[in-house]
Amino acid sequence: MASKNHPIQLSGGNASGFFVRTQFNFSATPRTYACFLSGLADRNVSITGILETVIGRRRRVRVVVSQPNVERRRDLVKTRNVLKNLGIPFRETKVIQARVINIPTGVPGVIRSFNNALYCKMRISNTYIGENSYIYIDVANRNIPQALRILRMMSPPQCPTNCP
Secondary structure (H helix, E strand, O other): OOOOOOOOOOOOOOOHEEEEEEEEEEEEEEHHHHHHHHHHHHOOEEEEEEEEEOOOOOOEEEEEEEEEOOOOOHHHHHHHHHHHHHOEEEEEEEEEEEOOOOOOOOOOOHHHHHHHHHHHOEEEEEEEEEHHHEEEEEEHHHHHHHHHHHHHHOOOOOOOOOOO
């Protein structure tokens, strides 16, 4: 059980709990976003992680495709093609995919453990949940190696919070 002084053990010290995946970032109208989702489904591309934020009349989207445990090149190519065919400008960035292992459902503090290990060392753009208990942690590409080193520690030091 996690507590204020004893965060959840993130990966058991096992480097295989963290992966670097490709994330597609774009903005679209609701109709174009619906066409994007249909285009992926029609091409048998699975979404394993997605964060959608509504800003005005547009959707700001961050999406990770392919299977939860493997990134297939063909799925990335199909996703690029769907975005290009719809005329959606997009960026590809890297995102950390963290597999939450050996933690039963309902245990509080999992996302806190990831966030508090990193927030005072680098900017975290987004954190979101995907399939099969994977958590996606979006930091600048240049910070990914440092973030992985920290997260792969048996019990990474937590940034101070001083919460009331």
